[in-house]
Amino acid sequence: xxxxxxxSIASIAKQLQVAPSTVSRALNGSKxxxxxxxxxxxxxxxxxxxxxxxxxxxxxSGRRNTIAVVVPLISRSFFATVIEGIEDYASAxxxxxxxxxxxxxxxxxxxxxxxxxxKVDGVIASLAGQDASHEYYNALNVPLVQFDRTSTDINxxxxxxxxxxxxxxxxxxxxxxxxxxxxxxxxxxxxxxWYDRQQGYLAAMHEHGLRIPGQWIFQGAPTEERGGEFAxxxxxxxxxxxxxxxSGDYVALGAIKEFQKQGLAVPAIVGxxxxxxxxxxxxxxxxxxxxxxxxxxxxxxxxxxxxxxxxVENKVIEPxxxxxxxxIRSEKQ
Amino acid sequence: xxxxxxxSIASIAKQLQVAPSTVSRALNGSKxxxxxxxxxxxxxxxxxxxxxxxxxxxxxSGRRNTIAVVVPLISRSFFATVIEGIEDYASAxxxxxxxxxxxxxxxxxxxxxxxxxxKVDGVIASLAGQDASHEYYNALNVPLVQFDRTSTDINxxxxxxxxxxxxxxxxxxxxxxxxxxxxxxxxxxxxxxWYDRQQGYLAAMHEHGLRIPGQWIFQGAPTEERGGEFAxxxxxxxxxxxxxxxSGDYVALGAIKEFQKQGLAVPAIVGxxxxxxxxxxxxxxxxxxxxxxxxxxxxxxxxxxxxxxxxVENKVIEPxxxxxxxxIRSEKQ
DNA sequence: TATATTTGTGCAAACGAATGCACTAAATCC
DNA sequence: GGATTTAGTGCATTCGTTTGCACAAATATA
Numbered sequence: 001x002x003x004x005x006x007x008s009i010a011s012i013a014k015q016l017q018v019a020p021s022t023v024s025r026a027l028n029g030s031k032x033x034x035x036x037x038x039x040x041x042x043x044x045x046x047x048x049x050x051x052x053x054x055x056x057x058x059x060x061s062g063r064r065n066t067i068a069v070v071v072p073l074i075s076r077s078f079f080a081t082v083i084e085g086i087e088d089y090a091s092a093x094x095x096x097x098x099x100x101x102x103x104x105x106x107x108x109x110x111x112x113x114x115x116x117x118x119k120v121d122g123v124i125a126s127l128a129g130q131d132a133s134h135e136y137y138n139a140l141n142v143p144l145v146q147f148d149r150t151s152t153d154i155n156x157x158x159x160x161x162x163x164x165x166x167x168x169x170x171x172x173x174x175x176x177x178x179x180x181x182x183x184x185x186x187x188x189x190x191x192x193x194w195y196d197r198q199q200g201y202l203a204a205m206h207e208h209g210l211r212i213p214g215q216w217i218f219q220g221a222p223t224e225e226r227g228g229e230f231a232x233x234x235x236x237x238x239x240x241x242x243x244x245x246x247s248g249d250y251v252a253l254g255a256i257k258e259f260q261k262q263g264l265a266v267p268a269i270v271g272x273x274x275x276x277x278x279x280x281x282x283x284x285x286x287x288x289x290x291x292x293x294x295x296x297x298x299x300x301x302x303x304x305x306x307x308x309x310x311x312v313e314n315k316v317i318e319p320x321x322x323x324x325x326x327x328i329r330s331e332k333q
Numbered sequence: 334x335x336x337x338x339x340x341s342i343a344s345i346a347k348q349l350q351v352a353p354s355t356v357s358r359a360l361n362g363s364k365x366x367x368x369x370x371x372x373x374x375x376x377x378x379x380x381x382x383x384x385x386x387x388x389x390x391x392x393x394s395g396r397r398n399t400i401a402v403v404v405p406l407i408s409r410s411f412f413a414t415v416i417e418g419i420e421d422y423a424s425a426x427x428x429x430x431x432x433x434x435x436x437x438x439x440x441x442x443x444x445x446x447x448x449x450x451x452k453v454d455g456v457i458a459s460l461a462g463q464d465a466s467h468e469y470y471n472a473l474n475v476p477l478v479q480f481d482r483t484s485t486d487i488n489x490x491x492x493x494x495x496x497x498x499x500x501x502x503x504x505x506x507x508x509x510x511x512x513x514x515x516x517x518x519x520x521x522x523x524x525x526x527w528y529d530r531q532q533g534y535l536a537a538m539h540e541h542g543l544r545i546p547g548q549w550i551f552q553g554a555p556t557e558e559r560g561g562e563f564a565x566x567x568x569x570x571x572x573x574x575x576x577x578x579x580s581g582d583y584v585a586l587g588a589i590k591e592f593q594k595q596g597l598a599v600p601a602i603v604g605x606x607x608x609x610x611x612x613x614x615x616x617x618x619x620x621x622x623x624x625x626x627x628x629x630x631x632x633x634x635x636x637x638x639x640x641x642x643x644x645v646e647n648k649v650i651e652p653x654x655x656x657x658x659x660x661i662r663s664e665k666q
Numbered sequence: 667t668a669t670a671t672t673t674g675t676g677c678a679a680a681c682g683a684a685t686g687c688a689c690t691a692a693a694t695c696c
Numbered sequence: 697g698g699a700t701t702t703a704g705t706g707c708a709t710t711c712g713t714t715t716g717c718a719c720a721a722a723t724a725t726a
Contacts, residue, residue: 054451083408099431667726685709686708
């Protein structure tokens, strides 16, 4: 079964009593082969269902026309979207895409990278461990582009979201709707994305000449559960804002649910990440889209440039605020 | 930059004044090489950061240790989950996974398949067009496993969900909760999955000795919009069921939103597919999980068996009902 | 001591396709 | 009609590894 002798250029050549080189040239449309021969050869190749062996072809050319993507978990919506963007761009450029998941394990990541580097022209990766040493990345003998979770330990270009601007735009939107008492639910500040987002929030508020009392800002892990707690705190101290800007969709979701549970009107609210659930919950949640697909595009473009020997610089993607019912004043009346 | 002369077995051999074959054997741990030499060679390889060229290796061995997955769209939650399952199993078996999206275009699918078949040992695919001719699949010269959307035109094994049982179990669950007037929102019957699900619904109802009037069943495209329309119909004719079994999560979502919009109590409701949004909407939607991850596992296992020359039969995955607030009687009171 | 065996190594031929170079025959030129 | 160009084809090498076979030196056996 598996033994099924695959048809090669050589076998076609033998059947036609010509040299393999002639077949190769004919199939590749070289004009130094007569039309008659070319037609004849292509016909037989078609009939035999000949498929060129990419391994041989790539070995000869030295280019594998394949890149690898390493992510913690494929099924996470954001990563799936990035992968989609990568595949999109890569296939347009004639590259195949190998995917691998690190499961957030540094050792797995390491094993993958070294195995893959003999098989691909370059790697796009979102790093597993946050704090582990990523030295081995530098031993990689093919170009590397990192995205989303990036590390400065690594001697490789990166593509990231402009978290600051995303947050600022979102806050600005709430201000534009006429809200002023806008609170902020955010993550712990030592993680850069949450720091940046808070800075964006503050910048927008300050530009409007608003002073932010400490109790307008709620810090904690940006989970649904925590969002509920934050809301409960506000309700308990009878201090409900006009609007909320949240550094994550889940924390926003938690807050929304808590207000609803207690039978209170939900303040205007904007999340961050634009998870698919944003448009199905009630009210539909405005959120900052991280453009996973574009991020994938960009990362892939950078990688292919690197493969082609060009010099490439770090890129920052401008995220986009998706406005839905949750933050529109008329809807909140 | 790119020219960076890659270290090969030959270059290591030259530096050490030995034959390439010796290096190859040493690196592969052949015991016919003296310990001393082996140590020496491995050391240098390590130092030079040598990575075997998989192209050459695979060309020689005839095995590519790579499979391809072709899906309509990577970012769709179900497909991402299946891919995750495939990657999981494949990597454990030493295979790499190439992904490609057909974008639901038959021509793209065709192009992908023929290009990939020279590069991989086998293909797992969810078909693009439902009705188009899939003849070219049969021309594929590597094993093929189809999943989810399958076609009998194709001479290849498939792995599917037991839609009938999934639907029956879901309906049974509603019956167990004490509901009797259970309506069914379903898709058009010429598509097998929707036919099967309706049959499952009917079977459960019949086993309870219930007769199903025609107006208990609503047929149409299983979209959110259509779900809303169905609910509106019920409300208009003042004929609200105790419970609803829906053949899809989106159609269920549409119905839920419509009831809520009109200020009515939402009947007990169960969806199908277990989309991620099920657990974040209010009420959290009970649904039938299609076990994408297991489906991926299974498909991959079948494919590798095929590659190994074993005979393989079609498989059916038993889906699992995930019970949430939307269908629990006490919660609905 | 001569023969047989083991141990360690090298040589050379694959794998399938691409390609520079050489070669033959026909066509064109002067 | 001989010289030169051109078209069409084949030969042989290359890409990096693996592997069967040969072969030498070292060791064991008779």
